[in-house]
Amino acid sequence: MRYISTRGQAPALNFEDVLLAGLASDGGLYVPENLPRFTVEEIASWSGLAYHELAFKVMRPFVTGSIPDADFKQILQETYGVFAHSAVAPLRQLDSNEWVLELFHGPTLAFKDFALQLLGRLLDYVLAKRGERVVIIGATSGDTGSAAIEGCRRCDNVDIFILHPHNRVSEVQRRQMTTIFGDNIHNIAIEGNFDDCQEMVKDSFADQGFLKGTRLVAVNSINWARIMAQIVYYFHAALQLGGPARSVAFSVPTGNFGDIFAGYLARNMGLPISQLVVATNRNDILHRFMSGNRYDKDTLHPSLSPSMDIMVSSNFERLLFDLHGRNGAAVADLMSAFKASGKLSVEEERWVEARKLFDSLAVDDAQTCKTIAEVFTKTGELLDPHTAIGVYAARECRRSLATPMVTLGTAHPVKFPEAVEKAGVGKALELPAHLADLFERPERCTVLKNDLKAMQAFVSEHGNRGKPL
Ligand SMILES: Cc1ncc(COP(=O)(O)O)c(C=O)c1O
């Protein structure tokens, strides 16, 4: 499998090189040159497979030529063996034909574990084979950071730097990152917002001099391997609900557009998905695009769903690439105009094409709390605020009551006590056993100004197991 850039100017890479990349050298994002497509019969034959076996069937075409089948199978078995639920991603029914896919049974209690547990193991495998060390710089609004640290902490050949917006993640999320010690683990709180952190990561790919020749790898969803792993659970859910013989709809709490883009790819790979609902909080740039063809930058507002406090949505570029007939030059022009003006819209017919599949809704904090309370009272299922946004948007945007609607349950409510408390459900939240002493553990974190050079200087000073690069 070869991967090409959405801006058309970077060299094509194989899976191993795409895993060890982030942004392409032309500033674009890597996507498969040709997406594999499965027949309905083939997908139907996967019914009843264990999660790791299904993961192998879905992802195999993406890694072919880079990772031998036997090694990939073993990596997948280990990856999904660490999840606390035997079904890995269980479905919970809320109402008639309405479901939540619980994606929070991994070690850090968010959907990010599905990809980052795999990514850590793949990096270990590939770097050991190459005898190479890398530096990771990742940006987090709370969940990617801890999942990436957990996924990579045992990697011998990785130094990981995670940037989070100072005082803008929940305390549980912060502690999940800052209480993990190791001379290759570095937490940096940036005095800015998530978009500032994300921009620093992207700017670092553009100018890597500060790394003195060490390779820079991404753990955010700009890394193709993240998206690849997230495709699998759409197949997993649909197969349990009568797919592929019937269509399924999904509602996805959305920020960087990675998770929902994985659903879009699952559909293009042959899985009958009739509708994808983009569910945002008040940081609603994606909703404004889907509802009115306006992708315009705005001010970023803190919300009760902090992981989705994102303005510039990385993976939207991957969708734009497809909407423009995979014309890299057109995407490069659009993205440079967006960089200059902070505004983007597409030709009417391209937007209409997107709207055939995508609907959207922006949900405010009050409605988020109301939904947490309502669902808890009716079903006993305690939703985290991100998932609650997905459930409310699913109910509002649903096209057919006859089609199963699955909301992705992206995080465990215990990570967001403020929202749960505001919802007034009166249920005590208990951290799982492996995190029971989280609030007693010492923390380690460096606070830095919102300044690219200061962050890069910190990385060069500590990038070799805490020593200078
Ligand atoms: C709990 C939670 N829900 C939803 C999202 C949105 O996912 P994406 O950025 O892939 O759209 C995130 C992070 O981005 C998250 O941490």
Ligand SMILES: N[C@@H](CCOP(=O)(O)O)C(=O)O
């Ligand atoms: N919500 C994320 C933000 C980063 O998104 P990513 O999927 O591109 O890593 C987080 O919790 O960090």
